[in-house]
Amino acid sequence: MKIQDIQNDIIDEFSMFEDWEERYQYMIDLGKTLPLIDPKYKTDDYLIKGCQSKVWVHANMENNKIVFTADSDAIITKGVIAILIRVFSNQNPSDIIEANTDFIDNIGLKEHLSPTRANGLVSMIKQIKMYAIAYQTQLN
Amino acid sequence: MFNIESIRKDFPILSRKVHGKPLVYLDNGATSQTPIQVIDTIVEYYTNYNANIHRGVHTLSQEATDKYEEARHKIQHHFNAKHAHEIIMTSGTTESINLVAHGFASLLKKGDEVLVSALEHHSNIVPWQMLCEKTGAILKVIPMNDSGELVMAEYDKLLSEKTKLVFVNHISNAIGTINPIEEIIKKAHAVNAAVLIDGAQACPHVKPDVQALDVDFYVVSAHKMCGPTGVGMLYGKEAWLNKLPPYQGGGEMIAEVTFEKTTYAGLPHKFEAGTPNICGGIAFGAAIDYLNTIGFDNIETYEHELLEYATKKLLEIEGLKIYGPSDSALKNKTSVISFNLEGIHPYDVGTILDKLGIAVRTGHHCAQPIMAYFKIPGTVRASFAFYNNKEEVDALVEGVKKAKMMLA
DSSP states (O other): OOHHHHHHHHHHHHHTOOSHHHHHHHHHHHHHHSOOOOGGGOSGGGEEEOSSSEEEEEEEEETTEEEEEEEESSHHHHHHHHHHHHHHTTBOHHHHHHOOOTHHHHTTOGGGGSGGGOSSHHHHHHHHHHHHHHHHHHHO | OOOHHHHHHTOGGGGOEETTEEOEEOBTTTOOOOOHHHHHHHHHIIIIIOOOOSSOOSHHHHHHHHHHHHHHHHHHHHHTOSOGGGEEEESSHHHHHHHHHHHHTTTOOTTOEEEEETTOOGGGTHHHHHHHHHHOOEEEEEOBOTTSOBOHHHHHHHOOTTEEEEEEESBOTTTOBBOOHHHHHHHHHHTTOEEEEEOTTTTTTOOOOHHHHTOSEEEEEGGGTTSOSSOEEEEEOHHHHHHSOOSSOSSSSEEEEOSSOEEEOOTTGGGOOSOOOHHHHHHHHHHHHHHHHHOHHHHHHHHHHHHHHHHHHHHTSTTEEEESOOOTTOTTBOSEEEEEETTOOHHHHHHHHHHTTEEOEEEOTTOHHHHHHHTOSOEEEEEOOTTOOHHHHHHHHHHHHHHHHHHO
């Protein structure tokens, strides 16, 4: 599935929620079901330090697609991570580089990407893009 | 008479909504809200007499200078400093601490020791670390116990003739412990060490008397005391302030400048280079007037009631742990409750509370050593002011229950 299509699906799913509570409950549940990162990657090498919550991101290339795994110590942060992984994992590096993240605004989660949250998510998106650029360079 | 309803009307922000819900503001430890009396002072300044001070012969400059110096006197009287020139206007607690640390760089030598408490805010740790790196002095830490109180027996052991400086906060920002600063000051003076007390968290709740305390330096920020951000004070004993070199060079702090030599102005101007936060300083004075109108005895009594009520209610929630002094009377504690729900990250709790219109602080509160001691990533911190009420405590308790239900 293309990144844009996945984003549209997520926007559709979120439009069904009546209020913030349903939206957050969904994210919390997503956070609980996020496949955990391999513990050997839960080290400082893979850590994105937020002031508030920690985020670990690992990437590797399989059949010219980047597979991301990630984790966080805070469950709502994990929920947002689960959404980002659904969008960006198993995609070509070039598609990841070109993708935008406007869908986050559309599903009412923009506040999680505000710098004042200091939850590591802004850095996580940056990191995802950096991995994509690095792997793209390898492919070239 | 302490009338909470009429006090709440002084704070326009308390009637706003957040996410469609009435704001419940419980992050007073980070920044207090501003009463209309202080807001009016700020408006009045920019509407009527905005001008640079200490240099113009024109009327506006005269008026602004008079008001600014009047504010300095208000601050002097509030803290009972002996002289107005012992009050240095700064941008806040952090700058005040840095000013003293900078000054001591020329007074310390290798092997001297400085003591800092385990309960400090980063702004009262980092400047001293930098100072020690520069001078070769050694930084030692007064440890705390499981209740978040300083271990005074260890303090006694650390003190020696090598001790030159002691830095302790009056009240811990992270967990609300009231430190025994009288004892700390007395014992430090017995070995001829100077003492700096960080009063940022104390001054919204209590009225310190710097002469009675016999403290060498006392620092505060206006924005914790119903004043504006970006202004604060350094109180220093005259003798110490004369001993310290200027902090920054610039206008205002000089007596005479030639290319060969500059002579510095006297106190307090020696430490006040450049155009200060004039409006902020005047508004700081207005904030002090406002707090004194309410009365610190009233503030202390009322806030303690809120603290007791909130502590009792929160502890009814299963799996909720409060960090900090836990004696039943909550005697050594100000109106700050730092807590966690078992197995739940403080960030998640704070996020849900925000959705309910409740403002708390989450994280390590710029006190990572304390969090490391308790082996936690941070806490949720609710800090109460005299304009909070029991309904807001109830809203917090319900909010925490809801967060627990959603997150557990």
